[in-house]
Amino acid sequence: MEDGRIIDLYWAREETAIAETDKKYGNYCRSLSMRILNSREDSEECVNDTWLRAWDSMPPGRPSCLCAFLGKITRNLSISRWRKNHAGKRGSGEMQLVLTELEDCIPSVGSVEEELEGKELAASIDRFLKSLGEESRNIFVRRYFYLDSVREVADRFGVSESKVKSLLFRLRNRLREHLEKEGIEL
Amino acid sequence: MNQEGKRKEKQDRLLDAMGQINDSFVEAAQKAGRRKTARPGVLSFGAARVLAACAALAVCVVLYRFAAIKPAAPVQEQEAPVQGQEEPVREAVPEGRSARSVGQEAAAEPAPASLEENAAEDIDGKAAALTQEKAEGVLGVVLEADGGRVTFRIVNGTDQEISYGKRYALERMEENGWQTVEPSGKIAWEDVLFLLQAGESAEDTIELSQGYDRLEDGQYRLVKWYFLSGEEIPLYLEFIVDSRG
Numbered sequence: 001m002e003d004g005r006i007i008d009l010y011w012a013r014e015e016t017a018i019a020e021t022d023k024k025y026g027n028y029c030r031s032l033s034m035r036i037l038n039s040r041e042d043s044e045e046c047v048n049d050t051w052l053r054a055w056d057s058m059p060p061g062r063p064s065c066l067c068a069f070l071g072k073i074t075r076n077l078s079i080s081r082w083r084k085n086h087a088g089k090r091g092s093g094e095m096q097l098v099l100t101e102l103e104d105c106i107p108s109v110g111s112v113e114e115e116l117e118g119k120e121l122a123a124s125i126d127r128f129l130k131s132l133g134e135e136s137r138n139i140f141v142r143r144y145f146y147l148d149s150v151r152e153v154a155d156r157f158g159v160s161e162s163k164v165k166s167l168l169f170r171l172r173n174r175l176r177e178h179l180e181k182e183g184i185e186l
Numbered sequence: 187m188n189q190e191g192k193r194k195e196k197q198d199r200l201l202d203a204m205g206q207i208n209d210s211f212v213e214a215a216q217k218a219g220r221r222k223t224a225r226p227g228v229l230s231f232g233a234a235r236v237l238a239a240c241a242a243l244a245v246c247v248v249l250y251r252f253a254a255i256k257p258a259a260p261v262q263e264q265e266a267p268v269q270g271q272e273e274p275v276r277e278a279v280p281e282g283r284s285a286r287s288v289g290q291e292a293a294a295e296p297a298p299a300s301l302e303e304n305a306a307e308d309i310d311g312k313a314a315a316l317t318q319e320k321a322e323g324v325l326g327v328v329l330e331a332d333g334g335r336v337t338f339r340i341v342n343g344t345d346q347e348i349s350y351g352k353r354y355a356l357e358r359m360e361e362n363g364w365q366t367v368e369p370s371g372k373i374a375w376e377d378v379l380f381l382l383q384a385g386e387s388a389e390d391t392i393e394l395s396q397g398y399d400r401l402e403d404g405q406y407r408l409v410k411w412y413f414l415s416g417e418e419i420p421l422y423l424e425f426i427v428d429s430r431g
Binding site for chain 2: 099100106119134144
């Protein structure tokens with residue numbers, strides 16, 4: 001079913017909206033959540049909560065891109081769940097690897113203007129992503145939005161893992177420089 | 187806050203900010219990549235394997251073509267004209283066993299050797315086009331079908347693990363193309379995930395009567411979805427219901 005029709009179902013308060021969403025995006029959201037939580041039970045709950053959030057958001061919302069809309073909700077819920085599960089400690093897994101890698105992007109203290117709100121930081125990252133070539137951008141997003149493992153990224157783009165690692169390393173450094181240039185501190 | 191706490195907070199802020207990036211980047215990355223593209227004129231090893239399996243399966247399709255159209259015909263009689271054909275591809279779900287158990291067992295088996303051995307045999311292109319589908323290196327073939335059940339085989343011709351569940355949709359060929367056949371009631375999907383390693387195959391049977399009225403004569407296809415590298419991909423399995431057969 002087309003996204004527009006699914007959204008119409010939400011607006012009409014038809015409960016089939018959720019079934020249709022699950023049919024089209026269920027696996028997409030489950031796999032995203034699974035990468036973060038590594039628990040079928042937890043990710044199932046996050047996906048169900050995603051449908052609930054979608055139900056509460058539409059109307060009045062009418063997302064221009066349902067896939068990204070649902071992906072973002074699932075990601076945020078899953079990360080919140082992960083934090084709750086790992087309160088006070090940081091374990092292993094893909095999430096921890098990603099977090100450690102993201103340290104490379106943190107601007108050095110001294111370039112500070114003022115602390116930015118999350119949205120402003122995201123807008124700055126958007127500008128950075130826009131400046132990248134298509135493949136570099138997609139690889140960066142696969143790793144740090146979808147939390148794909150390096151192996152998965154390599155498979156998806158048909159390149160070696162070492163190439164992905166070195167590309168991501170360069171991109172993280174470039175993001176740090178970009179944030180510093182824009183006077184951003186985290 | 188100590189140094190460690192600040193560091194974690196910064197990591198979290200970056201992670202959260204990545205979750206708010208522009209939708210177009212999220213969508214583009216979801217659709218991006220996925221396939222290794224072979225150079226023009228050069229078949230990758232994976233593609234060659236897929237093609238070999240495809241050709242071999244087409245032979246099986248010919249064998250089961252009549253079984254699909256005339257399910258009442260004895261299986262043995264259909265097989266007779268082809269010499270040296272091995273059996274395992276068309277193993278039906280035995281009485282008293284669930285399709286799930288058959289699928290799970292089959293999932294652990296490699297694709298039958300007979301598929302490879304028969305690759306060079308003649309192929310009935312029309313029958314293959316009707317009942318066999320290749321999607322992104324994954325092959326699906328309907329082995330048996332009537333108005334109440336469909337037995338099919340999925341072959342993972344990729345070089346990665348795929349997964350799929352019980353969910354399916356049913357479509358019927360109408361004058362204006364494929365149209366969804368709405369179920370007569372609500373279908374509850376069993377929460378099972380099948381895993382198929384590269385090169386493996388599995389067989390399953392869907393009891394259509396659990397969600398649909400008995401199908402009228404016509405051309406149908408099942409739509410199954412499988413996961414490869416986190417991406418959902420549809421697989422179409424066509425079959426004909428002909429009660430006059």
